[in-house]
Amino acid sequence: MSSTDLDAPPLKLILAAIIIVVGLHVLTAVALVAIKTPEIKVEPKKDTPPIEIEMMTLPVKTVIPEVEEVQEVTPKKAAPKTESKPEPKKPAPSKPKVAPVVKAKQNIPEKPVVKAKKADIAPVVKVEKKKPDIIKKEVSKKPIVESKVDTSMADSQREAEERRKMLAAESQKAAQEAHDRAVQDAKKIADAKAAREAQAEANARKAAEDKAAKDAAQKAAAAASNEPVSFTASAADWASAPNFSFPTRAARRASSGDTFKVVLILRVNKQGGIDSARVAQSSGNSIVDKEAQRQVSSGKFRPFTKNGVPVVGNVTLPVTYNVP
Template identity: 55%
Template sequence: MSSTDLDAPPLKSLLLAIVAVLGLHVLAAIALVAIKTPELKPEPKKEMSPLEIKFVSLPAKTVSTEVEKQTVTAKKEVQPEVQVQPAPQPEPKPKESVKQPTETPVKPKEPVVKNTEPKVTPVIASEKPRPDTSQKVAPKEPLPKPKVDNSAAEAQRQAAAQAESERQARKAEQEAQARAEQEAKRVADVRAAAQAKAAAEAAAAQARAEAEAAAALAQSNEPVSFTASSANWASAPNFSFPERAARRARSGDTLNVVLVLRVNKQGGIDNVRVAQSSGNPLLDKEARRQVRSGKFKPFTKNGVPVVGDVTLPISYAVP
C-alpha cells in the first residue's frame, strides 16, 4: 500500500460530504422560492379640499365675471423601486482536497432568482380650477328699461276701486236697513208685550173683582131683585080659584093679585107679601098659601147664589 492511499479519506466520508452539500443547496433553493415578494400598494389618492369663491357685487352696476378653467396636472409621483434581495445562503464547509482518480464531483446549478419590480401607476391629483382674480372684468352697462304704458292698468284699477266702493255702499245700506227693521220689530214686540201684559192685568183685576163681589154676595143676605121671567121654577105651585072666595065674586070675572116673594139661596120661598090686592081678601090669602108650595131654582149673580126678591103676578078666573 502506498502513502497516497493512506492520506485519502475513506469513500464513505466523501459521499456523506457530497450529500450534505447537495442537501444544503436544495434547502437554500426552497427557501428562496418560499420567500414572498412584498406587494407594493399604490399610494391613496389625496382629496383636495374644495375652493371657496366669493363674488362681490358692485352697488349700482351688474358685474359678470368670466372664469377660465385651468387644468392643473399634478406631478407624477413615482415610488422608488424596491429591490428584492435574496436570502443569504449558508456558507458551505471547506472541502478537503480529495484525490479521486476516477470520479469528479458535479456541482448543482443554483436557481436564478429574477428581481421583479412591481408596476406602480402614477397618481394624478386633480384640483378644482381657481378663478383668476388677476384679470379685471369690465362692468356691463345696465340696459335701459322699456317704457310701459300703464294707462289701461290705471283705468282698470280705478274701475275696480269704484266697483268696490259701490259694493261697500250697498252693503252699508243693506246693513242699515236690516238694523232699522230689527229695531222696528223690537219696538213692536215690546208694545205687543206691554199690551198683552196690560190686558192680562185688566182681566186678572176684573176676575179678582168679580171673585171678591161674588164672595161678598155669598156672605151677604142682601136680596137682589129679579123679574118673574128670569125666575125658573124647580117645582111650580098649583094656582086654583078657591071656593070660599066664589061667594063674593061673579062668575066669569078674572081677579089679579101681585105677590112679592123672598127666595133664599137654596130656592125656597121664605116670605110672601101682597104687592097688589085682587080686592078679595080671601083670594089674596089663598094665593099666598098656594105660592109657598112651590120652589125656585136658586138665583145667581156672577155665578154665586144670592137671595132674591121676585115680583109674581097671578090671575084667577072665577068659575
C-alpha cells in the first residue's frame, strides 16, 4: 500500500471480509438444500354415493275407544255415565243405557243397592294397519357423468356431404336440362333442314314441270311458227326499208313515163330478215323483175308475231317502177 492512501483498510481485513461473505453464502446454500420441500398432497376425488330416496306414507293412527265399567251406585248418587271416545271417521257409539234409580222403601231397613247394567257398546272392530306404500327409487350407485362429445366436425362433414350431394344433384339436373335442350335444338335443326330439303325438292320439281311445260309450249309454238303465215304489205312493218330505183339497163327498152309493176312474194324469217323473194306477177320486163328481187333483199322487216310468238311470214309486196 502506498503511504498516501491512509483511509484504505488493510488487505487482511478485506480478505477476511471476503472469506466471511463466501462462507455465509455456502452456509445458506447448504441450509436450503437441507430443507425438505413440502410435498403437495393431492386429495383423491371422492365419489359421492348415490342418494336413495324413499317415498313413505305416514300410518293412520286408529283410536280404539276404551270402555269403562259402571260401578255400583248408591241411591243418593246418580248413576255414572259411560263415556266413549269417538273413533275418527266412524259413527260414534251409542250412549249406554242406564237403568233408572229405584228409591228404597222406608220399611226396608237395608238400603237396596241398584246395580247398573253394562252399557251396550258396539263391538270393537280391529283395524288392520296397512303397511305404508314405500316407493324406492333406485339411484345408480355410479355417478352419471354427462360426456360432451364435440360434434362440430361431424356436423361440418355432414353439411359438406349434403352440400356436395346438393351440388351433384344440381349439376346432374343442369346437365340433363342441357342435354334435353341440345336434343330439342338438334331436332329443330333437323326438322328445319328436312323442311328446306322438301321445299327445295318441291320447288325443283315444280321448276322442272314448269320448264317442261314451257319447253313443250315453245316446241309447239315453234312447230306452229315454222308454218308460214301470210301477211299483207299493210301489216308489214319495215325495220329497214329497201331503196327501189328503176334500173338503167331496162331504160333502152322503155319509154319515158312508162310504168312497170311487179308483185313479189317474200319469205320473212322469225328475225324479220328476207330469206327469199319470188315473182308472183311479172312486170313484162325480166330486167325489172330481177332488179326488184335484188333490191328488196336488202331490206328487213320487224318480226311477225302470232299470239305473241314470232312466226315465219309470207308477205305479198307489190313494187311499182316509173321510167324517168
